[in-house]
């Protein structure tokens with residue numbers, strides 16, 4: 001489904017420029033773009049040395065804003081490739097005056113350019129697009145190609161927390177983590193039956209729950 005461009009998008013993005021870095025995508029080759037260092041000055045952004053958690057594909061930002069409000073002792077970076085969607089997350093974080101959230105308007109494919117190795121303690125993959133067609137397999141955010149990027153980003157014993165409503169994507173992801181050497185430390189095939197303490201509901205999660213769909217969850221630790 002095509003989404004309408006939000007009104008005054010450029011002006012609205014400019015008004016949030018202090019809490020977001022937008023990717024310079026003049027290098028069209030993603031692999032080459034990923035190697036152009038453009039490190040985020042984490043100490044300057046957050047003014048502390050707290051642990052950094054990354055959410056990839058944050059959508060409108062419900063999860064990251066609620067998590068940040070609950071956990072001022074954690075720094076959150078939320079990644080979203082579509083600025084037309086990200087604007088809602090940016091404006092929400094500003095309205096709530098959250099000081100421990102920062103945003104990256106980029107594709108997950110180029111994340112290495114923004115971080116030194118091992119600086120992320122946790123990655124959240126919340127309802128990533130399952131992309132069931134074989135031809136799009138490589139774009140799934142738990143494809144081995146991405147798990148290599150996450151290995152670079154995550155610190156020792158750093159973890160990935162994934163939630164999805166899609167059983168095939170859940171099974172694909174389990175295989176993919178295991179093949180890449182990640183240790184699966186938790187699985188759940190119905191989060192409503194086995195709630196996880198302190199879990200924050202996402203926008204998509206609410207919709208799927210309303211439709212009575214089970215929510216799958218995986219916790220995996222970096223090799």
Ligand SMILES: C[S@@+](CC[C@H](N)C(=O)[O-])C[C@H]1O[C@@H](n2cnc3c(N)ncnc32)[C@H](O)[C@@H]1O
Pocket residue numbers: 056057058059060079080081082085106107108109126127128129202203204205
């Ligand atoms: C299905 S939505 C889920 C949004 C939110 N996490 C939630 O649970 O409500 C997936 C989001 O991931 C973003 N996304 C997909 N592939 C991405 C990529 N390679 N890099 C960054 N964001 C991506 C999409 O633009 C979309 O906003």
